[in-house]
Amino acid sequence: MTSSALKTAFAHADRFRSNLESRPPKAPASAEMLELAFGLPTPEHGLDADTVIDELAAAAEPGLMGMAGPRFFGWVIGASHEAGVxxxxxxxxxxxxxxxxxxxxxxxxxxxxxxxxxxxxxxxxxxxxxxxxxxxxxxxxxxxxxxxxxxxxxxxxxxxxxxxxxxxxxxxxxxxxxxxxxxxxxxxxxxxxxxxxxxxxxxxxxxxxxxxxxxxxxxxxxxxxxxxxxxxxxxxxxxxxxxxxxxxxxxxxxxxxxxxxxxxxxxxxxxxxxxxxxxxxxxxxxxxxxxxxxxxxxxxxxxxxxxxxxxxxxxxxxxxxxxxxxxxxxxxxxxxxxxxxxxxxxxxxRALGRDGVERMVVGHCDFARYLADKLKPEVGIRVENKVRLNQVIISFGGAEADQQMRDTLTKAVILEIQNRNRVFVEGGDWRGHWVLRVSIISEPTQQADIELLADEIIKAWKKVHETHAMLASPKA
The missing domain is CATH 3.40.640.10 (Type I PLP-dependent aspartate aminotransferase-like (Major domain))
Structure with missing residues (x-):
């Protein structure tokens, strides 16, 4: 690879990292769009490396998740700190x-x-x-x-x-x-x-x-x-x-x-x-x-x-x-x-030091407890675990809903949050029922991001609950 290609790669990477806070955490591109972008005919002749890097960035970026950003809570993965990168x-x-x-x-x-x-x-x-x-x-x-x-x-x-x-x-x-x-x-x-x-x-x-x-x-x-x-x-x-x-x-x-x-x-x-x-x-x-x-x-x-x-x-x-x-x-x-x-x-x-590692780990655990405490008073939202580290699992529907209905409502809330695409969360099975899983483990995450996360969960639940109530009510 030439020096020019290295500079081009750095420019693309720097721009991507600089925009992580404003970038939607869920990738906007569909599988069909990405297959079209990457699925070119087999190259018969080579191109200069600088052009190839530009092509790669253009094809990949619509399919990139905001995993290295502050509002990605979908899985237990980190954010690729700039010193390590x-x-x-x-x-x-x-x-x-x-x-x-x-x-x-x-x-x-x-x-x-x-x-x-x-x-x-x-x-x-x-x-x-x-x-x-x-x-x-x-x-x-x-x-x-x-x-x-x-x-x-x-x-x-x-x-x-x-x-x-x-x-x-x-x-x-x-x-x-x-x-x-x-x-x-x-x-x-x-x-x-x-x-x-x-x-x-x-x-x-x-x-x-x-x-x-x-x-x-x-x-x-x-x-x-x-x-x-x-x-x-x-x-x-x-x-x-x-x-x-x-x-x-x-x-x-x-x-x-x-x-x-x-x-x-x-x-x-x-x-x-x-x-x-x-x-x-x-x-x-x-x-x-x-x-x-x-x-x-x-x-x-x-x-x-x-x-x-x-x-x-x-x-x-x-x-x-x-x-x-x-x-x-x-x-x-x-x-x-x-x-x-x-x-x-x-x-x-070397960049974090012992105190930096501890401060980050403890901070994420504090955020998890704060999120759980903020959600618990909301009617129909149930925090399913005793929050000791950085994980929070949540179900929706409350005591009046049976297990099947709670699973349905929880999946609907997850989908609504993902469609809004201001934060990213995922779901999973816990003891035979579906939960929304929040993993707080991204180094850039701040208090404002947790406030936004709580707000998005509550808004999504209220919309799903309202829609479900309308569908369940008898027609006049």
Whole structure:
């Protein structure tokens, strides 16, 4: 790419980011419009890079969501902080393969330094190993691969060499309200989605320790327990201290899926919800959520580096031997050739600092409680969860409506808000009924955006309620 193309790309990116506050959060283009814009005939001859970048921006921008803006509350995703974006641009421009120290010494040592900062800010054991992966799904995969390796090694089985055929059965215990990506990780590891032992949860989706203890005591052989920090609907965190004690007594590996909730451990004000979490054996979290990194950065954190390396290590004759002073990132991830994710992580942690991370996380949780308190007095609006972190789930219709009607009204409210396109929210299933899900996790979000969000929810509900009442009333 030429220097001119880089300047053109910067101009498009800068204009897009500058207009995020005024841009509707929902993409205006339809699938048909975007297919027409992108679906050109196969190019027979090349164009100059500057023209191609202009064409790409023109085709893509009508289909871009306002995810990096202050009024996007649809899913638990962050807003790509400008420090991380800028560092990520440099990583692309530098074109480094971060597979090992010899391929890119700078990429390796940036990861090493960022790992140390990350463990310190998250208040996790400083001797843990960290793998920089694409996101929480691969972080769960990587951590659970280390878990599988270690629990089988303890009973004399080398799963890396001998595979799973004939191996002792590993029992995985998981909360009934665990995120689907954990099950996907188990599927990828050959441990099965359906072979897990589901543990009863409370009304907020937290694993019940007594139920876990009963199931784990009735099981022999290698054991892995998957706990959760941040239930995707309620934001609830499993009672870690109790679960840690149960796992230690049973000799089980404890993994924590902390895609976003692990960041509560970075705050002295929120850490009462995560007491004991540092006693786990591994933790998975996302970088693009509360840390606001660009996409394709997650962290697989393992208390036992030897198990981590054993599960992920790759060897080939052409790969240079390492010494103690070097840092080999490929020992902790499933990839060899990969993006240099450490640069953006280093830059963003440097830009925010410990206090900036805590201030952002606590601020979002304060916004969530404020929103819930503002909605609760409204007749027909029900906040379904105890708001402890950044998640608020809401249903509509009130006590006079049956469950089917509440689902219908809730879906109608979501659609009305999306059609108004001043804020973006989405829905989901919670315990067999539909809810509006609000995820407050975008760094640019301010008090005014929460006021607007509350106003849009109330206005949409009143319009849907009025329309429903008119349709339900008997005709004269």
């Amino acid at each position: 800028a560092a990520d641009w440099l990583a692309s421009a530098w074109g480094q393969n971060a597979g090992n120290f010899h391929a890119s010494p700078a990429a390796a040592m940036a990861e090493k330094a960022a790992s140390r900062w990350l463990l310190d800010i998250l208040n996790l054991p400083q001797d843990s190993s960290v793998g920089f992966v694409t996101g929480a799904t691969m972080a769960n995969f990587t951590c659970l691969a280390a878990a599988r390796s270690e629990v089988l090694c303890r009973v004399g089985w080398d799963v890396e060499a001998d595979g799973l055929m004939g191996a002792p059965a590993v029992t995985v215990f998981i909360g009934a309200d665990a995120h689907a990506t954990v099950l996907n990780a188990l599927q990828y590891l050959g441990m099965g989605r359906k072979r897990v032992v589901a543990i009863e949860t409370d009304d907020q989706g937290r694993m019940r320790p007594t139920a876990l203890e009963a199931k784990i005591q009735a099981t022999v052989g290698p054991k892995i327990v998957v706990a959760q920090a941040g239930q995707i609907n309620t934001g609830a965190i499993d009672p870690m201290s109790d679960i840690v004690k149960i796992c230690r007594a049973a000799g089980a590996w404890l993994h924590v899926d902390g895609a976003f909730g692990l960041w509560a451990n970075a705050s002295s004000l929120l850490r009462s919800q995560t007491i004991g979490i540092e006693g786990a054996d591994s933790w998975a979290t996302d970088g693009h959520k509360w840390l606001q990194l660009p996409y394709e950065t997650g962290f697989a954190i393992v208390r036992h580096p030897a198990a981590h390396r054993r599960a992920m290590n790759i060897n080939a004759s052409y790969l240079p031997e390492t010494n103690g002073a070097q840092y080999e990132a490929s020992q902790y991830v499933p990839e060899l050739s990969r993006r240099a994710r450490g640069f953006a992580t280093w830059a963003l942690l």
